[in-house]
Amino acid sequence: xxxxxxxxxxxxxxxxxxxxxREGYIHIAFNTFTxxxxxxxxxxxxxxxxxxxxxxxxxxxxxxxxxxxxKFLRTPIKERFPEKKYRCGGLMIRIVAKIIxxxxxxx
Numbered sequence: 001x002x003x004x005x006x007x008x009x010x011x012x013x014x015x016x017x018x019x020x021x022r023e024g025y026i027h028i029a030f031n032t033f034t035x036x037x038x039x040x041x042x043x044x045x046x047x048x049x050x051x052x053x054x055x056x057x058x059x060x061x062x063x064x065x066x067x068x069x070x071k072f073l074r075t076p077i078k079e080r081f082p083e084k085k086y087r088c089g090g091l092m093i094r095i096v097a098k099i100i101x102x103x104x105x106x107x
Contacts, residue, residue: 006072013064
């Protein structure tokens with residue numbers, strides 16, 4: 001599960017639940033109080049930080065968020081990040097071809 005996908009799924013669980021990405025972490029809040037911070041590179045729940053452990057979440061919301069985070073944590077770390085898209089426009093290809101043709105001298 002990618003980071004954006006995890007954030008979107010967490011936000012869709014309940015109206016008072018908010019999630020956002022910031023500086024290498026997924027922040028999860030309930031009624032404007034941050035409850036949990038999940039590092040992008042977390043491997044287990046022990047790597048997650050419970051910011052406000054005294055705040056009680058509804059049981060159904062807690063189960064849904066736990067399921068989503070569990071799925072996120074089971075995803076290999078390299079697969080969590082969005083793929084980088086490299087584009088090489090036609091002009092760049094022509095420039096590289098021109099450079100190569102200058103250096104290659106046919107007998």
